[in-house]
Amino acid sequence: MRTRCIYCDEKYDYNNSLIDMYLSDDMLCTKCRSELIIKRKRTKLDGLKVTSYYPYEGLIKDLLLQYKECFDEALCDVFFHHIKDEIRFLYHGYTLIPCPSSRSKKERRGFDHMVTMCGCLKMPILDCLYMQDDISQVNKDQRKRKRMIDNIKVKEDIVIPDKILLVDDVITTGSTLLGAYKALGKDKLKAITLCFVNKDAHSDKFQL
Amino acid sequence: MKCPRCSNTDPNYFYKGSRGYYCRKCIAFKRVLIKEEIEPEPYTISGDGEYQLAFELTPFQKEVVKDLITSVKETDVLLYTITGAGKGDLVIPLISEYLKEKKRVCYAISRREVVIELAERYKRAFKGSKVVKVCEGYTDELYGDLIVCTTHQLYRYLKLFDLIILDEVDAFPFRGDEVLNNIALNALNSDGKIVYSTATIDEEIEKLMNKRPLRVLRLDRRPHGKPLVRPKVIVGPDVILYMVLVYIMYKEKKQVIIFVESIRSCKKLYHILKLFFSVTLVYSSLEERNINIQAFKAKKYQFIIATSVLERGITIEGVDIVIFKRFDKIFNKAAIIQMAGRAGRSFKDPYGKVYILTKDNDKEIKGALKEIDDANKVYLL
Numbered sequence: 001m002r003t004r005c006i007y008c009d010e011k012y013d014y015n016n017s018l019i020d021m022y023l024s025d026d027m028l029c030t031k032c033r034s035e036l037i038i039k040r041k042r043t044k045l046d047g048l049k050v051t052s053y054y055p056y057e058g059l060i061k062d063l064l065l066q067y068k069e070c071f072d073e074a075l076c077d078v079f080f081h082h083i084k085d086e087i088r089f090l091y092h093g094y095t096l097i098p099c100p101s102s103r104s105k106k107e108r109r110g111f112d113h114m115v116t117m118c119g120c121l122k123m124p125i126l127d128c129l130y131m132q133d134d135i136s137q138v139n140k141d142q143r144k145r146k147r148m149i150d151n152i153k154v155k156e157d158i159v160i161p162d163k164i165l166l167v168d169d170v171i172t173t174g175s176t177l178l179g180a181y182k183a184l185g186k187d188k189l190k191a192i193t194l195c196f197v198n199k200d201a202h203s204d205k206f207q208l
Numbered sequence: 209m210k211c212p213r214c215s216n217t218d219p220n221y222f223y224k225g226s227r228g229y230y231c232r233k234c235i236a237f238k239r240v241l242i243k244e245e246i247e248p249e250p251y252t253i254s255g256d257g258e259y260q261l262a263f264e265l266t267p268f269q270k271e272v273v274k275d276l277i278t279s280v281k282e283t284d285v286l287l288y289t290i291t292g293a294g295k296g297d298l299v300i301p302l303i304s305e306y307l308k309e310k311k312r313v314c315y316a317i318s319r320r321e322v323v324i325e326l327a328e329r330y331k332r333a334f335k336g337s338k339v340v341k342v343c344e345g346y347t348d349e350l351y352g353d354l355i356v357c358t359t360h361q362l363y364r365y366l367k368l369f370d371l372i373i374l375d376e377v378d379a380f381p382f383r384g385d386e387v388l389n390n391i392a393l394n395a396l397n398s399d400g401k402i403v404y405s406t407a408t409i410d411e412e413i414e415k416l417m418n419k420r421p422l423r424v425l426r427l428d429r430r431p432h433g434k435p436l437v438r439p440k441v442i443v444g445p446d447v448i449l450y451m452v453l454v455y456i457m458y459k460e461k462k463q464v465i466i467f468v469e470s471i472r473s474c475k476k477l478y479h480i481l482k483l484f485f486s487v488t489l490v491y492s493s494l495e496e497r498n499i500n501i502q503a504f505k506a507k508k509y510q511f512i513i514a515t516s517v518l519e520r521g522i523t524i525e526g527v528d529i530v531i532f533k534r535f536d537k538i539f540n541k542a543a544i545i546q547m548a549g550r551a552g553r554s555f556k557d558p559y560g561k562v563y564i565l566t567k568d569n570d571k572e573i574k575g576a577l578k579e580i581d582d583a584n585k586v587y588l589l
Contacts, residue, residue, distance in 0.1 A: 004220070071239035073225035074232060110227035 291549020
């Protein structure tokens, strides 16, 4: 039984519920969790169906930044916690393929943030993609992000299953997902991302 | 286990990641591994450390400077002065001593705006040394002869400094923040010393004083020798307070800083008052905050509506102050003393006016008035 929220460090308010107290494995307190409001968005990228869950703003953005930029591995299970049952039900029998991040960042973090994040979904994970060149997407405009499409490759000697679910953290222009889609060369692919960038709120410059 | 950065020992805050245990108490400053060996950046002091002041220090200031330089050799120091006593200038001879001995010095303060202003002032004072400012928006260059930074940025400099001057330790967010306190202590090397400076002592500062041996140096006089301005308190309902505010603005010939408690009231008041007066605004998240402050200093506007961002460290010559206090908890005693201390700072205009417009003459206001009266007692002796 956890006593404090993993993010805000406040004491849990269990609302006098024994179920909450003993059965819930949510590491966020009710106040933080209530700030994460799911707004599903479905997009189609060259035939690839993508479902995104949260707008990239507010607490989910802060959590992702702390996880990715401050290397706070302890947060890995909070992101998919509320949607894991839905994902496991809708994509039963699928194998998760996390989108790759740049090699240098992976080395600095000491962990692959997407693979660790997907761990809580308890589905088979195949880490078979890599980036050929070390391109960071931070502060890149749309044109430069498009280079990512040709930059993602599949590791050699790996058998790719038929039912694949691509997973990424944030969809901005969709270039990483498209790159992975192209590299895998399979038709029956589906993709999910945790967040989507609300393009109306940004100009041509996106910041992750 | 102990965090090398924030000295946390509470096991609940340690998490075992793929690289080993790390501390989550100070995770906002990026992960630091417990087993990590932190080597300080081997930068050297290249400047000569010579300084030039635009004016001569008063005999009272010189006495404190002398005490400060001798005390720091033995122990940490708390420089307890009234607002506008010239703390920023008092430490210049001390910084110079350290730079001449090729030792590393840092001046840290909570407010970003003050960092920018002080760095410019020190650049003018230390012409032969490299002064670097490190705060939000200025993090490309991290090392120089003298580093002026926000208290948050001290996390970058573990075990590095021979001297840290921690200004306004009674200010948010440093006050009472154990993580920031420990980060500051861990930015010192093994022989390093800290000079704390503040205008108000409370229980949080007393806690600091109990951590390491500390000598308190007091200075109760402003350089121009005139007492602190005693605020005039006007109590009334909201409508009356707004009417009084408009009346003061109408009658006022000098520039005025109007302090309000929230960003919301700052914006609201600005939109109404800009229809009738030459007014600008400033709050922490405003992108043009530096432009607005510079425009006010250049006397392009007569009035500036500000939240607590202008509460400390800022010197604007010849201004009067209006403190618009509508709620109980936001402007505490220390904040009121600091805001009132923005008035009467210059030699040309040592007498300013300070008004507190409030719904309730509460203990914070009474406490602030008492402290100002106590500080002014030296002039009666």
